[in-house]
Amino acid sequence: MKIDLNDYFYFVHVVEKNGYTAAAKSLNMPKSRLSRHVAQLEERLGVRLLQRTSRNISVTYEGQNFYVYARKLVDAMEMAESAMENSHGTLAGKVVISCSVGTAQFVLVKLINEFAKLHPKVLIEQRVTNEKVDLVAEGVDIALRAHTNELPDSSLIRRFVANIDWALFCSPAYLEQEGGIDSPQDLMHCQFLHMGQNRTMGAIPLQHQDGLRTHQKTNIILCSEDMSTLLMGATEGLGVVSLPTYVCREALKDGLLVRVLPEWLSLSASLSLLMPSRDGVPPQTQALSAFLRERLPAVVAS
Numbered sequence: 001m002k003i004d005l006n007d008y009f010y011f012v013h014v015v016e017k018n019g020y021t022a023a024a025k026s027l028n029m030p031k032s033r034l035s036r037h038v039a040q041l042e043e044r045l046g047v048r049l050l051q052r053t054s055r056n057i058s059v060t061y062e063g064q065n066f067y068v069y070a071r072k073l074v075d076a077m078e079m080a081e082s083a084m085e086n087s088h089g090t091l092a093g094k095v096v097i098s099c100s101v102g103t104a105q106f107v108l109v110k111l112i113n114e115f116a117k118l119h120p121k122v123l124i125e126q127r128v129t130n131e132k133v134d135l136v137a138e139g140v141d142i143a144l145r146a147h148t149n150e151l152p153d154s155s156l157i158r159r160f161v162a163n164i165d166w167a168l169f170c171s172p173a174y175l176e177q178e179g180g181i182d183s184p185q186d187l188m189h190c191q192f193l194h195m196g197q198n199r200t201m202g203a204i205p206l207q208h209q210d211g212l213r214t215h216q217k218t219n220i221i222l223c224s225e226d227m228s229t230l231l232m233g234a235t236e237g238l239g240v241v242s243l244p245t246y247v248c249r250e251a252l253k254d255g256l257l258v259r260v261l262p263e264w265l266s267l268s269a270s271l272s273l274l275m276p277s278r279d280g281v282p283p284q285t286q287a288l289s290a291f292l293r294e295r296l297p298a299v300v301a302s
Helices: 005-016 020-027 031-045 061-086 101-118 172-178 184-189 227-235 249-253 283-300
Strands: 050-052 057-059 093-099 122-128 142-147 157-170 191-195 203-208 213-217 219-224 240-244 258-260 267-275
Touching (some): 005 020, 005 031, 005 061, 020 031, 093 283, 101 122, 101 227, 122 283, 157 283, 203 267, 219 227, 227 249, 267 283
Parallel strands (some): 093 122, 191 240
Antiparallel strands (some): 142 267, 157 240, 157 258
């Protein structure tokens, strides 16, 4: 039985791109060629791996099982090539990193570019989304996740990076308009800018530095899943906002924002770096992981 490793490579891409069109665009090749390789693979294995409809594809049960092994084979091939390139003393190969929109804009923007300058032969593919991503299914090498609770047990490798404090901020003009904000109860009369969807019914959690916890009623006037929108709204005097301290660092330095109720936090989260538990991690992935774990704590520090 003759094995064509290209069949495995193309099948993995079709699954991870959720269809022939996206996979063909990613690989810059005709869909007909992709389809021919997958059909050839199915014929050799004697099973249907993908179910095709007029609009998309779905992976069969056999296809899901086969994908796990095919992904490992593709990983091994890529690692073999990277090992030869890296043997010359220069990191090379590809690293796929996943993160949220806020993390991309305020945490990684400088670090990713700095790493790219240090290692120009490493292709960095940054995937930015606020949706939960299956690292293995999507072929992600590194993911950065901020979380308030413990991450569920899984086969993923987790590395704690840093703690992230969310504090309260507003513009100097808004603070003057309110006549000062001296206690959590004063927030009841303030306009509030809220990160995410409004599932709190206007009540936000607060934690004092001595451990006291409470929920405070507020008047939420804007909800957004984009930190940049909330940051701009706060600097323009729309109201009080709760954001990670590193997001507001520049605005504080420039006098566009002031911190209110400095003895209180609205949230305390953890930042973790996740990696799939695969046999052998390529040198370029190890290098980016180590680089981020070394540099990120200073970037997100309060």
